[in-house]
Every structure is written in C-alpha cells, then in structure tokens.
C-alpha cells in the first residue's frame with residue numbers, strides 16, 4: 001500500500017484516554033496510525049470503562065504516570081507528530097503542555113476533547129481555561145467540534161458562519177491552524193446535506209465537505225480524524241493535504257461500518273478502510289469529497 005524509505009518509518013505519539021470499547025481514544029488513534037503505515041505510540045491519560053451506549057467509568061492517571069510514559073517514549077523512540085485527545089483535567093494539561101514545549105519539535109494536533117457523545121464529561125468543565133491558556137499556544141492544528149468551539153469562544157456554534165467566527169477567535173490563542181468540524185452541524189449547500197469542516201489559517205478559510213451520512217455509527221469520529229491528520233503530518237505531508245486525507249478517511253470509515261453490528265448504541269467506525277491522498281489542495285477553496293476523490297467547487301465557495 002505505502003512505500004517507506006528503507007529503515008525509516010514515520011512515528012506518531014497519541015496522548016489520550018483509553019476507550020475499552022475500542023472505537024475512540026487511544027484505540028482509534030493506534031488503529032488509524034497503522035492504516036496510514038505510521039508507527040503508533042501512546043501515553044495514556046485516563047482509562048475509561050466505555051461502550052457504544054456510553055461511559056460507565058473514568059479512572060484518571062496521575063500527572064506523574066503520564067509524564068513517565070512521555071519521557072520513556074521521548075528518551076528512546078522519538079516521534080514525528082503528536083496528537084492529544086482526552087486529557088481529563090488542568091493538572092494533566094499543564095504537565096503535557098510543559099513536556100511538549102520542552103521536548104517536541106514536530107507538529108502537534110490538539111483535539112480538545114470535552115464531552116463523550118452520550119454526554120459524559122471527559123474534561124472537567126472548570127478546566128476549559130487551562131486548554132485555552134496552555135494547550136492552544138503549543139498546537140500546530142486544533143480540531144474542535146461545534147460544542148467544543150462554543151466552549152472555547154462563548155459563541156453558540158450552530159451554523160457555518162458561526163464555525164468561521166469561532167475559528168478566527170480560537171486562532172487568536174496561538175494555534176497555526178484551526179479546524180472547526182461539522183459533524184454536529186446540518187449544512188445544506190446546493191441542495192445537498194453536507195458535513196463541512198472549516199479550516200482557518202493565515203487569514204484564509206478553506207472548506208472540506210462530504211455528503212452527510214445518515215447513520216448512528218459515529219463513535220470516535222473526532223479521534224479518528226485528528227489521529228489521521230497527525231499520521232499524515234508524521235509522514236511529512238502539508239497541513240491542508242493532511243486534513244483532506246483525514247476527512248476522506250473518516251468519511252470512508254463511517255461508510256465502511258454502517259452495516260456493522262458492533263454494540264447496541266453509537267457504533268464505531270471501520271478503521272480498516274483505505275486512505276485517499278491528494279496533493280493539490282489550495283488555501284481559500286471549497287473541496288467536496290465524492291467517496292473516491294476531491295472535487296474543487298468554485299460554485300459553492
């Protein structure tokens with residue numbers, strides 16, 4: 001599938017929570033890295049007892065346990081990109097942000113995980129300010145969903161216009177690129193129901209859209225998307241091309257699992273689908289994924 005230079009394999013480190021159900025968190029991240037032919041490593045921040053119906057328990061690890069994992073990885077294996085997911089609380093955020101400031105010289109994708117799909121908090125709501133003050137400044141790319149973009153900005157994000165406004169506000173805190181994901185927002189463009197991810201960087205918006213899939217099998221979509229971006233960055237891809245590849249991958253992964261019978265609630269996605277790559281992504285354009293390739297759509301920009 002992929003060719004890697006002899007002796008070299010791109011390495012991606014995920015700093016996130018464990019999902020016993022296997023569809024989100026560390027498990028989704030490592031399955032995704034593997035599918036992009038990237039070597040995956042993990043520093044676990046918390047163990048969750050979780051399935052497709054919800055979260056039954058959350059067991060945070062101490063900042064020291066998190067830091068020791070990070071040091072073990074940095075002292076020996078190294079990494080070409082980092083992704084952060086569920087971090088739990090402000091103490092974990094300070095520890096991880098200081099580690100990344102001292103030891104990471106590679107791209108960092110921050111998925112500011114706050115609440116699981118069923119409504120269980122995965123970050124103490126009082127600690128949103130720690131994300132803003134400590135995590136946003138170290139992020140190369142941040143990938144909030146609509147409720148997370150609302151929590152980070154105070155803007156009630158329910159439409160494309162509000163995604164754009166929130167992206168500009170979040171960028172003021174330091175990340176080089178902001179992706180406000182459209183999974184929670186119904187967007188009708190040219191009479192099609194689309195899931196549109198809004199990307200903001202260097203004063204310009206770029207849009208990645210795909211048809212909205214009518215399915216409840218969306219457990220872990222955000223984790224899969226952000227770890228696909230980090231995997232592509234680890235491979236040396238440009239940020240916009242990495243986001244396009246991740247969007248195509250999550251679209252295919254949702255499609256791939258729509259007839260699965262795994263669990264009784266929000267089922268997981270299929271991480272075994274093939275990635276799709278494109279090199280020709282220009283900032284400022286609107287792109288639509290048709291399941292096979294990206295189409296540039298000037299008419300709906």
Ligand SMILES: Nc1ncnc2c1ncn2[C@@H]1O[C@H](COP(=O)(O)OP(=O)(O)OP(=O)(O)O)[C@@H](O)[C@H]1O
Nearest residue numbers: 145181182183184195212213219220221222223225
């Ligand atoms: N029904 C859908 N059809 C097509 N794409 C979708 C759908 N739901 C989500 N996506 C895509 O999946 C990616 C993740 O978006 P989403 O907003 O669901 O993240 P999330 O809420 O953080 O996910 P989670 O909390 O389950 O990990 C985005 O690229 C989004 O456009």
Ligand SMILES: Cc1ncc(CO)c(N)n1
Nearest residue numbers: 017018019024025086116
């Ligand atoms: C561990 C974990 N991280 C992130 C999410 C968000 O999907 C989840 N449900 N569980």
